[in-house]
Amino acid sequence: MAVKFIGDSYDFPCANQVENYGGDMNLYIVWDHHLIYCAPNAYRVPVNIKFRDFLEQVFAPDYKQHPDAEKVKWDEGVWQMENEAWTPDFDKTLEENNIAHNSFIRVNTPGLEGMHGVGN
């Protein structure tokens, strides 16, 4: 099924295309089983930031009110991109890790599965 329209064409750019970000991009990432933070987080990031720097300097501080935040070791995480298994290289940049605009990354940290035994 495609959109039905009147006229000769129906063709518009994506409102969230990478061209609108001045060389940066969006990155979406969720730390599974830490649901006191309700949704995956969205970031506008430079493409050449190292993945480890992003995680340690930008991502982790956003979980500062969670008791797991100070215990986490990202290297031990189980990672997914677009809901499929994926292995990041922490010392490479986002771009070098094939992380593209609007990529969705999930990390699961065995042993750190949120509070109350239920992923809070």
Next chain:
Amino acid sequence: MTTKAKRLNMNQKYQLMTRGLDWETTYQDMDDVFPYDKYEGIKIKDWDKWQDPFRLTVDAYWKYQSEKERKLYAILDSVAQNNSQLSISDARYMNAVKIWMQGVTPLEYNAFRGFCTLGRGFRGAGARVACQFQAIDEMRHHQTQIHAFSHYNKFFNGMNQQSRIRDRAWYLSIPKSYFEDAMTAGPFEFITAISFSFEYVLTNLLFMPFVSGAAYNGDLATTTFGFSAQSDESRHMTLGLEIIKFMLEQHEDNVPIIQGWLDKWFWRGYRLLGLVGTMMDYMLPKKVMSWRQAWEIYWEENGVALFNDLARYGIKMPKHHETATKEKNRITHEFWSTIYQFSHATALYTWIPGNEELDWLSAEYGELFDTVYRPRYEYWKELDDKGERFFQERLPVVCNVCQIPIFHTMPDDPLKNCCLVSEYKGTKHQMCSEGCLDIFNNEPEKYCQAYIPPQQIYQGNCGGATLDDYRKWLHIRDEDTGEYYGSEDHQMWEKWKAQAGKPTDEAA
């Protein structure tokens, strides 16, 4: 049995006043005069088969509407004269009124616009008459709601920037996008979306348990306009069902098109109503009915009966209804958790429910509530007691279709966010559910244009990059947002109660 028809009977009057009002054009092609009622693929053989079962004609319409308005305004005057804001159960309740004012009232206006378009767009005169009545109804709802709320606006925060935040605030893009999606479709899809899916299937959940809840919480103004509007809605929903049957009976080719719309608009409506459920479960200090119970009565009982009735046309239950039912024990808690942590970016206050309310939620929702959400709230309460009230400072990923932050969890795993991806024109788009993913994939050309607030903020189109900049751009003050306890509304309410000699309510 006595017979009442002295003059024209109801049916004769209806036929005379809704048929033969127009003519077959000769200088112009009828398709040029009515250019919008064929392109969706709906085939109509005989427009005169469109019937309003209430047989409403313009004379009766004026008579009943003026009577309803007289009753309503007598009460609204009395609300203002008697300081009825003092009679509500608790000032926390007023946040439900704010959501209505900010999010629902603008929908009435968009419904007005939509039905004006339909009142011109359909080539059947009976259909045009019905749509014109409905356009006037919707404008009436918009106006009466603003009149009713104007009294509360004198005392409570968060109600003074309606038209601006309707267009700008991230959480109001949820209801707004629902109507704009419908308004940018053709007339038959619009009427399926609004008159049938929204009004017939779903508004019972908004206007019945919620407005009854307003009555229980002492809100005379909302109860009165709510039930007054709902008497119009019952006419609209009756027409909604007739319209579906009319389209289905006109041509068998219409069946799959309508099924597709029912699938889409059931899911969009369900997602939107999660917000109403949250108002019922969390914003009514005195509870009438939980979302779960309302879902069971109005969907599992009444909604399913309706689809059983439509089965004879080959219509099936809307896609993903099983998922909606699976989510009935969690959706409102997930939604409240989200509003709670983002309320510093809303013109609303939020709070952790008191112990009695938590016990009510436990009783209504059982084990899942006790194991997941209750300890979550207790943790947030602990943080608040330490002076570390929990707010999420980072923007969330938002669904590209329903525009709700992706707090939703997997249908069979309530402990894990569900976030699905679809790529179109080289750009990835995120959706919250299979339901929204289907809608996107059916019309990616349309949804790729969606104005998604966090994306727009990051693109630099919303006043700046910080929360403070964003709030300024919304024209809401810091004092209008965040935690209820200690807020200006709370302080004023406690002062009023002290004057009346009632006990105070510290953070529960």
Next chain:
Amino acid sequence: MAENVFIALQNNPDAQPIIEAIIQDNEHAIVNESPGMVKIDCPKRLVIKRETVEEKLGREFELQDIHLTLISLSGNMDEDEDEIVLQWNF
């Protein structure tokens, strides 16, 4: 199987004779009261008869006046001078 039709009316004196008439004319009607509102469920079919309402009210009544107290309904609806019927056809 889900098979009820329903009608909901405001819980006020204007609606009272209508509610009483519905109870009298529909043996299987179930009345649910909640704040401000009365919802009446009935399996498959529910009828409101003008004559019965007039009996309860003690004067003439036009069925269309139900618009002044009606909140909501469910079921295929048909109305003429003498009765309003809500029913499912399955």
